[in-house]
Amino acid sequence: xxxxxSTLVWPLVALVVLLVFNAVASPGFFHVEWKDGRLFGTxxxxxxxxxxxxxxxALGMTLVIATGGVDLSVGSIMAVSGAVAAMQVNAGAxxxxxxxxxxxxATLLGLVNGVLIARVGLQPIIxxxxxxxxxxxxxxxxxxxxxxxxxxxxxxxxxxxSVGGLPVPVVLVLGLAVVTGWVLRRTAAGxxxxxxxxxxxxxxxxxxxxxxxxxxxxxxxxxxxxLSGVLExxxxxxxxxxxxxxxxxxxxxxxVVAGGTALTGGRFSLAGSVVGALLLQTxxxxxxxxxxAPAVAPVPKAVVILAVCLLxxxxxxxxxxxxxQPVAA
Amino acid sequence: MKRQSFLRxxxxxxxxxxxxxxxSGSGGGGGGGAAGGGKLVVxxxxxxxxxxxxxxxxxxxxxxxxxxxxELKFSDAQGQQEAQISAIRSFIAQGVSAIILAPKVExxxxxxxxxxxxxxxxxxxxxxxxxxxxxxxxxxxxxxDFVAEGxxxxxxxxxxxxxxxxxxxxxxxxxxxxxxxxxxGFEAAIAGSPDMKVLASQTGDFKRSxxxxxxxxxxxxxxxxxxAVYAHNDDMAIGAIQALEAAGRQPGKDVTxxxxxxxxxxxxxIKEGKLNCTVECNPLLGPMAFDAVAKALKGxxxxxxxxxxxxxxxxxxxxAELPNRKY
Numbered sequence: 001x002x003x004x005x006s007t008l009v010w011p012l013v014a015l016v017v018l019l020v021f022n023a024v025a026s027p028g029f030f031h032v033e034w035k036d037g038r039l040f041g042t043x044x045x046x047x048x049x050x051x052x053x054x055x056x057x058a059l060g061m062t063l064v065i066a067t068g069g070v071d072l073s074v075g076s077i078m079a080v081s082g083a084v085a086a087m088q089v090n091a092g093a094x095x096x097x098x099x100x101x102x103x104x105x106a107t108l109l110g111l112v113n114g115v116l117i118a119r120v121g122l123q124p125i126i127x128x129x130x131x132x133x134x135x136x137x138x139x140x141x142x143x144x145x146x147x148x149x150x151x152x153x154x155x156x157x158x159x160x161x162s163v164g165g166l167p168v169p170v171v172l173v174l175g176l177a178v179v180t181g182w183v184l185r186r187t188a189a190g191x192x193x194x195x196x197x198x199x200x201x202x203x204x205x206x207x208x209x210x211x212x213x214x215x216x217x218x219x220x221x222x223x224x225x226x227l228s229g230v231l232e233x234x235x236x237x238x239x240x241x242x243x244x245x246x247x248x249x250x251x252x253x254x255x256v257v258a259g260g261t262a263l264t265g266g267r268f269s270l271a272g273s274v275v276g277a278l279l280l281q282t283x284x285x286x287x288x289x290x291x292x293a294p295a296v297a298p299v300p301k302a303v304v305i306l307a308v309c310l311l312x313x314x315x316x317x318x319x320x321x322x323x324x325q326p327v328a329a
Numbered sequence: 330m331k332r333q334s335f336l337r338x339x340x341x342x343x344x345x346x347x348x349x350x351x352x353s354g355s356g357g358g359g360g361g362g363a364a365g366g367g368k369l370v371v372x373x374x375x376x377x378x379x380x381x382x383x384x385x386x387x388x389x390x391x392x393x394x395x396x397x398x399x400e401l402k403f404s405d406a407q408g409q410q411e412a413q414i415s416a417i418r419s420f421i422a423q424g425v426s427a428i429i430l431a432p433k434v435e436x437x438x439x440x441x442x443x444x445x446x447x448x449x450x451x452x453x454x455x456x457x458x459x460x461x462x463x464x465x466x467x468x469x470x471x472x473x474d475f476v477a478e479g480x481x482x483x484x485x486x487x488x489x490x491x492x493x494x495x496x497x498x499x500x501x502x503x504x505x506x507x508x509x510x511x512x513x514g515f516e517a518a519i520a521g522s523p524d525m526k527v528l529a530s531q532t533g534d535f536k537r538s539x540x541x542x543x544x545x546x547x548x549x550x551x552x553x554x555x556x557a558v559y560a561h562n563d564d565m566a567i568g569a570i571q572a573l574e575a576a577g578r579q580p581g582k583d584v585t586x587x588x589x590x591x592x593x594x595x596x597x598x599i600k601e602g603k604l605n606c607t608v609e610c611n612p613l614l615g616p617m618a619f620d621a622v623a624k625a626l627k628g629x630x631x632x633x634x635x636x637x638x639x640x641x642x643x644x645x646x647x648x649a650e651l652p653n654r655k656y
Contacts, residue, residue: 028549031549242379
């Protein structure tokens with residue numbers, strides 16, 4: 001069965017199982033209504049809340065992980081870009097300029113990660129750990145460690161408005177995912193990323209600018225984190241430098257791994273990461289809906305994560321599939 | 330300019346509460362320092378300045394020291410326990426008379442507190458406790474009673490709703506003492522009213538964004554059954570209010586919203602009619618801290634915990650209080 005060799009199938013299976021459970025256990029889970037010119041329901045929340053943080057961060061993280069790296073700084077970069085955008089609109093800048101400034105600085109911080117890794121030769125986990133600490137500090141420094149509330153309607157619209165009934169973040173993020181996937185697969189860029197992650201030395205000898213590839217993926221990851229930070233600030237009409245994005249890098253890594261991109265680098269699947277992020281968000285909302293006590297909620301979460309990872313394990317699948325299909329040793 | 334008037338205001342408030350506490354013997358304590366000839370020197374190790382609450386606490390201690398003519402050695406540890414320990418060590422080396430400590434975490438203080446005790450310097454803890462092998466290592470802890478805060482919020486809601494409500498509880502960070510205690514106090518207060526039902530109780534991690542996300546989800550799950558929200562802090566309450574508004578509900582009117590902390594923005598929200606009530610968690614611990622310092626220096630035995638009085642504000646008294654808020 002060829003379909004079971006696709007990496008996308010396992011997070012999808014987990015997602016479907018979870019959705020079936022919800023269909024049985026919580027009536028109204030799939031209830032979607034039209035309210036004030038927009039769709040309103042739990043499924044819409046999954047897409048909206050999922051798009052704003054895990055999905056967006058996972059987009060950038062997928063490419064970073066495909067090169068064999070990791071980016072721990074995304075949560076802190078969220079804090080920086082949210083703070084910059086909020087301070088800009090408070091200073092009277094138009095929304096586009098404020099968002100541009102936030103995204104610009106976030107991309108720059110991502111590129112700094114890239115330089116530290118590709119040019120200076122630091123381990124990705126160390127370089128981005130440094131940025132994780134420094135970025136949070138920068139956000140605190142910019143804001144004087146205080147929350148920055150704002151009342152700019154066009155900025156809050158970015159997270160609270162809707163386009164054709166769909167929340168703006170969903171349209172933005174799915175659009176970004178589709179464009180990114182299209183560009184990577186229609187050009188050689190995707191191949192270069194996978195080659196860099198598979199075997200950097202061989203790729204370099206084959207003429208791929210692996211340093212440039214790495215620089216680009218960290219810059220892109222910074223950009224995605226920046227957009228996520230802007231959307232999170234827009235959602236609550238305030239930038240929260242101390243706590244925005246805190247530990248969300250782990251959600252992103254989970255979404256990527258659940259989606260079938262291995263931490264060792266090489267082949268990646270953007271669609272898989274999107275499904276992984278949806279799986280994570282569905283799980284979170286399921287636990288809210290079932291009113292699972294917050295103290296024990298991490299346990300069912302861990303069980304689902306473990307199950308998906310085990311399904312991805314070729315060794316485990318080989319053991320169960322031994323009789324029907326010979327798996328290359 | 331703004332900061333100066335702020336300081337003056339803080340000083341004024343400190344003066345007011347000081348005179349209120351006067352009969353409890355602080356007059357004698359203050360006299361002890363001044364009459365002893367030299368100026369009293371006290372060290373204050375603060376965790377950091379990461380939120381307005383903590384900044385207000387720092388200002389309260391500084392203003393009270395200035396008011397009493399005490400020389401304050403202040404150290405901001407920027408969130409690092411190690412920095413607090415080395416600050417205390419340097420206070421000891423400088424021969425301060427007493428130390429005020431707002432500990433970052435509960436554990437790991439045995440060693441440095443023993444050094445302070447050996448130097449016969451009393452240590453007064455503010456707003457958070459420590460776990461130590463020997464309770465005589467610190468003079469007293471001055472803090473708010475989180476259980477009482479939760480109970481006040483619960484009792485207020487029972488009265489307001491006439492004993493009948495479908496409640497969403499937004500808990501603080503799982504395992505944190507304020508979250509556990511505010512939950513305990515609230516649930517005890519509503520236990521006697523069978524029609525006060527907690528529909529769901531989920532954590533919003535004390536964050537505005539998580540408060541909004543959780544509320545969005547729970548509105549879909551419980552719909553019109555929700556008539557009240559109890560949030561363990563003001564930030565989550567604001568997030569919940571935004572989610573309720575987006576869902577077409579009227580927070581403050583068809584959904585009663587109660588929270589804890591008494592931050593300035595919560596008072597604004599009460600004034601706008603979106604938040605119904607907030608129980609303050611008073612950071613202005615300076616006057617009580619220096620009262621305790623004075624007593625400890627006179628060799629008086631202090632109870633191991635002194636409770637800071639917290640007040641409740643709703644639409645009847647919040648607007649009048651708003652101009653006086655310092656955090």
